[in-house]
Structures are given as C-alpha cells and as structure tokens.
Amino acid sequence: MSAAEIRALIEKAEEVYRDLRLESVRRWKAEHKGLAIGFMPIWAPRELIHAQGGLPVGIMGGGEDVEIIKGDAFYQSYICHIPRSTIELALNGSLDCLDGMVFPAICDVIRNLSGIWKLRFPERLSRYFDVPQDFDPEVGGAFMRRELEELAHELEQRGARKLEPMALRRSIAAYNHNRARIQGLYDLRRREPWKVPTWELYLLLRAGLVMPVEEHDHLLDQYRAAVEVDHERRPMDQARVVLTGSFCEQPPLGLIKTLERAGCYIVDDDFVQVGRWFDKPVELAGDPLDNLVHSFLTDSLPSPTRYEDSDQKGQELVRRVEASRAEGVLFCAPSFCDPALLDQPMAVRAIEERGIPWTAFKYAENTGQFQVIREQAGTFADSIKLFSEAVTA
C-alpha cells in the first residue's frame, strides 16, 4: 500500500516540477488574487512575500524540458545554461503569471539577468536583492533590513498587502515549520538513505518552490509517514557520498537517478537550498524583520556565494562529510559556474588534507547523456566500497 502511496506523492511532485507554465500558480492567483513573485536561486525572503499575501515562486531555470529557441541568442556559449532557459520561459509566456521577479545577489550572471529583465519586461517588477557580505548586524544587518523594507514597499506599490509585524511573524513561523520538515527528511536520509532516495527528495523540494508553503508541508508529512512504514525499502551496498556544487543551475533529474543507480547514496547535497537556508528556526519573539536579518547573518548555510570571513574554506564540507558519515564527495557543478568552480580547489584541498576521496564532473541542466558520468560515479562508488571492505577486513 505505502509503495503505491509514495509513487502517487512523487508523481504529484513531479507534475509540479514539470509544470513549466506554472498552471498551479495561475490557479492560485485566480483564487487568492495575490501577487505571484518569482525568485532565482539561492535565497529570497519568502516570508516577506508570504506575509504580504503573495506567493513566492522559485524559478530554477527550465531544466531538461524546455527547448531553447530564443535564449541562445541572449547568451554566449561560455555562459552557464540557467539564464538562457529562464529567459526562454519568460519569452514564451510561461512566466507571465508572475507579477515580478527577485534576483538574489549570487553571481554576475544572475545580477545581469536582472538588467535584462528590466530591459525586456519594463512593466514588471524586477528586483535585484543585494544581500550583505558584511555580517556585522549594525553594518551589513542594517543594510539588509533596509533592502527588505524597500522590497516590501515595492510589493505594496504593486498591490500587495502592507507588511505588518504580526503577519510577518506568522509567515516566519510557517516557513520555520516547513524548514523543520525538510531538515527532518534530510536527517532521515542521512540515517537511512535507502528510505529516502535523493531523486524523490529532490522532486519534493522542487515542488515546494511553487506550492504554497502550507500545502507543501502536507505533502512532506504524507511522504514521511509513507516511507517510514515502507519496509520494502532496504539497505543496499552503496557508497555514502556528499554531493556539492549544485546550488544554482540544477542537474537534470536523470543525472541524480544515474548517480544513485551507479551505487551512490547521496547523504547530503546542495539542491534547492532555499528550503534549508537557515539551519535554525528564525526567532519569533521580538521584531520579525530583525529576526529574519539575524538568521541570514548568523544561521545561513555556508555557500560559495557568501564571503567566508575566516580562513575556514572547505572546513564546512569536511564537517558535512563527518556529520553525514559520508565516505566521499562528488563535486557536481554546472559548466561555467564561476562561484562553484572557483570554490572547488579550496574545498578539494580541505578534504584531501583529511584523506576524503572525491571525484568531480560538470553538467548542464539539459545534459541528456549520462554514460560517462555513470561510469565515473560507478567507479568512484566501487573504489570507496573496496577501500572500506579492505579497512574492515
């Protein structure tokens, strides 16, 4: 019974994931009359949009399903794929249900995409969200608060509700619940990765980018309940790996499946980080805007897009490997992704110092052939297993 239930839930999530025209967002708008605001990776203040009666909609490019007709004329061949599929979606009308787009400050490509939006869609809200790289509450924190207030004001001018502290507190609570559920599934996958295959977890996360948060909670709860009682899911002899580098442009679903089939249990990853961006719940007592800022400054996931204030580059990856009892690392980054690829040598150095095995490959969101990666990941998984057998013997 539960296997069928799980299948149905994952099919539902996959439907949302493949719904590039955002039909569910269109329905939501017809029903709720609120603003739908798109946002690009990695992090955007969803709580604020939600508190103003809007629907935050995470856009992670077009993946493998969108045919690029015009997007290639916007970008040179040496620029990653996500901006061209995103602009394709905008030009083919898929995103016309969005009242605005938020472009978080993560790299020059996303930054400049905000300008393309302004040039091509001048009537729509196009907001570059400059997150601080200074983590002093009185300096970077004060700046971030002003950025949030400006965004709230802009949303209000576009017809959203005024930002009220009570409403924001409620929204923060809603996203705290959601993050806790996601973290719960990540913890379960760490403990018993056979119960939560990554490709399923990934689809659930993707669905959460589009669904209202309360609906997403329900989906996660149903999934969790179903996998917990599914005794058909049993451990296999797979290598435990941390997958890193895929925080923006996402690999095709087939690639994730390929890695798992090649013998890897992915026990930690960088996918769809917005759902886990804060590693602690945002405080509810006190000024909610300050609390959101405080969480951003102090409780955010380390990321290649955030300045590392101390000489600790790569140590976080080591910690993640240890915490997840992983046996190796897969560096899996999009081609031409400067933040991921420039970070990689520093992370490699840190894990090599600890003797942690690793392998690296690149992808594009529309990569269709996985043969080479399958072999590489398979060999890597085999070598890890052989090594651990040798150690135990």
Add this chain to the structure above:
Amino acid sequence: MSTTALKDRSQERQKQMIAEHFSRLARSGETGEKSVYTFVPGNLTELVRNFDLLPVLPEINALQSGMRGKSREYIGLAEKLGHSEDVCTYVKCDVGMMKSGNVGPTGERLPSPDLLLLSYTGCFTFMKWFELLRQEYKCPTVMLHVPYQADGQVTASMRKYIVDQLVKKVIPSLERASGKKFDIDKLREQMRASAQAEDDLVWVLKSARNKPSPIDAYFGGVYYIGPIFSAFRGTHDAVLYYKELREEVQERVELGLGPVTPEGPMEKEKFRVVVEGPPNWTSFREFWKMFADEGAVVVASTYTKVGGTYDYGFRHDPDHPLESLADYCLGCYTNLNLPTRVDVLCDYMREYSADGLLVHSVKSCNSFSAGQLVMLGEVERRTGKPVGFLESDLVDPRYFSAANIKNRLESYFQMVAQKRDAASSHSAEAAR
C-alpha cells in the same frame, strides 16, 4: 617643444612611476614597507596610501603577464593544480604567477601581501580570487562590499553601508597592517590631487570628440588610465602625468593629428567606433593593428571606465572624503546595471559621433559579458547604427583567433561603409 618630445615625456614619466613602484615593492623586504593587494574597480588607493602602504593590483599583473607572453604558462599551471578551464583566466593567471615565484611585470619579485583588501565592486569573482589568495598567504583580509546599482541610482542606504564598512572595518584593518593612524587631513589633500588628475583625464578622453580624434580611447586609452586606475591616484606624480598628457593631446588637436598606433601615426580616420568590453592582452598590438589597418579609431570605450566613470562628472571630494570614496566605488562601470550601460553606450555614440558599436566579449568575464548580446541589440535599435560582435579572452591565448577576428572586423567595416554611403546618398537626394 616638438610633439615627439612631449609624447615621450608623459610616457616616460608613466614608465618611471611604474618602475619605481615595483622596485619599492621588490625592496620592501629590506625597507619594511608594507603592501596591500586590491582590485581596480572600487580601489581605495588614496586610503591605502594614507597609511603609506603600497598597493598591488593582481588584475594589472595578470594583464601584464598576458602582454609579456607569460599567461599561457601560468594558466596551464593553475589548471594543472585543479582550477577549472571554465573560470576567469585573470584568477588562474595570477595563481600561476604566484606559484611560479610571484615575479611581477618588471621582472622583480613581488612581496607577499600584508593585507588583502577585497574591494568587492562590480564582480563576484573578486571574492573567490582573494579567498584563494588568503589560503596561500595566510594574511589578514578585509572585505568592502559595494552594493550594485541595480536600479541605476546610488541610494543613501548604499552610501551609508559603504561608509560604515570603511569606518568599522577597512580603516582599522589598514591601521593594523601599517601600524599608523588614519589621517583625514592627508586624505583630503590626496583627494584634491585625485580630482585634479581626474579633470585632466576626462579632458583627454573627451578630446576624442574632435575630428580626427587625437587619441584612440580604447587601445591608447588603456595606457592613459594606467596611473589613475592602479597605484597612483591621489599622488603628485599622477597629477603631473595627466597634466603632461593633456598638453600633448592638446597639441595633437591643434595640429589636427590623429592617434599614434603600433604602426605609427594614423594617416586618415575612416571609421569612428565605440567599443564595449575589455581588450585582449595576449595579442594586444595585433588586435589594435587590425583596427588601425582599417582606419578605425575607437573614440570611446567602456573598459576605460572600470576604474571610475569620471566622464559622467564624478570627482573625489575633499570635503566629503569617505562619502566620495563610497560614491566612487558605486559608480565604477561594471557596477552599473545593464540599462545604464546601454544608456552609456548610446550617449557615447552620440557624443563622439561614432559610426557604430563593437562589442568585444571575453570568455573570462561574466561581469562584462553576460547580457552583452542584449545590450548590442538595444543600442542598434536605439541608434540605428551598425553593431558588431567579437569574441576572445583577456589573457588566455587559446581563445584569440586572429583570422576569425580579422574577418569579422573587415566585414563589419564594410557594412559600416555601405550604410554610411547609403545614408549620405539618401541625404544628398533629399537635399536636391
């Protein structure tokens, strides 16, 4: 005084300034002088020198390595050490140079930094670059985050954020690195000198409005911006350099001369173009010659604004020193949003009576390149002038295909000529 003598004077002075600077850096082990590595966009040269610290600009070292034919080897070494072929080659060139003994452009060894001043302006790669260097040098690093002008304007919030960082982070770090106290009166003096040099630089750049233009504002322009974009803004030497340069250009204007190219003085100005994007450094002279052979002069370029958009009126202000440093950083070209960059290009086309726009897109630089195709289309639509697109790289010679670029340039200039002829016969007909 003859033109040649005048020309020589500014060039000689620049050469001498650079030689002295690098020799001070090379001798710093004995003299105890300290160095600060930082970036061109959003550089705080006056502030660094306020503490008698010596600035080092890794971007300039990288481009010099490109010009000296060293970058292939340096990039190769960095890639061997695990750097991806996909990323900015300035970073790899610098890493390779460091790993090969850190010998700078003058052949002397550069000191390790006493401080990395991460002026995070207009480019995300800067952050990765200095994180990489910090891992090597294990020295203190201070970040100055300059917000992006996403809506095409500087807000009070942005300015305050920068000034707060200067006061709370940057100045204390410079004090620690140098062991000296911050001297605001000295900073005011430095800024007066900056503004004077900036006035003269702008005069030189604007001289390209003349017909013929006495300068090439791209290939020649990179020499003119050298002192002010690197280690010398706010110094007496820079004031003298720009004064002399202005006199030389003034003389060229009076004599009705065009620019001096790698092949000598340009005979006849046939085309006037605006160029967007950085140059290629590994084949710099060859690239320039391709333009000169066509009789093409670059009358305005955006690359010469990466270290400040002085032609739009900004000057360092001794009466508001920290606020004006903030405004300076915010106004650097790659910190402007795409719509503003399009406006700048259209302004240049008009102001400098250009025949067309050429975009030189470099593989390395997402900050410049992502969106350039859209900008190109916008400028074409708004000005009705012919536009062209070239691709290569900054310092990776593997991406400079001379034949391909030459072909493209030839067809581009043919198109410009045709369009111009068609337009003039059209207007002659209308006049009849």
